Amino acid sequence: MSELIGSLFVLAGAFFLFSAGLGLLRMPDAYTRIQAGTKASTLGNILVLVGLGVYHPDWAFKLLVVAYFVLMTNPLSSHALSRAAHAIGTPMAPSTFTDALKDRDDEGKARPS
Template sequence: METIEIIGALITLAGSIFLVLGSLGLVRMPDLYTRIQAGTKASTLGTILTLFGLGLIHLDWMGKLIILILFVLLTNPISSHILARSAHYIKTPVSKLTKVDKLKDKETEKTSEANHTNPEDEL
């Protein structure tokens, strides 16, 4: 019984270390998209490990913690995805290191096409 609790505490510790690394990524990364990369992944796994470790310490809490884990696993990627989408839509500046931007190419293509074919629709 004692060993499983210590394993749970160590898993919780590992989760909090990942959370610190994710925040360090938020501080160090050069632009919004790379910050989302660091933030989302680290906070998802960090929180999951923290909750799972606590579940090993209190085995009777496991049900609620599993609900929380599923919830974080489903919603966190969606919120980061929708945030990146709106950020790209309002043209948040990307870092100078960025090499290719296919989404921007598509958007400029679409607007120029619209301007060529039916310019009167806008009026």
């Protein structure tokens, strides 16, 4: 029974990893690609790790450490990538209405250094 449950978790994780790859191809700009790739790949990786944990319970501690690093590094790296893309002026999709960092950047440029 644990093999079936573990396999279902791995299959669900593979679905989210596939959707992350599809999101990278289908999204209109760099910012939405980063967001789609990060959220779906984080969830997909965690589900695969849970499936492996169910399938191989003796690997639980190692898988927990890997899950911790995935949960810490994926959001941080996506944040750094999006801030860097915004800093170099990567254009947003025409359907984007709000640029929360634009006002902040304009304030910083208005003040003399």
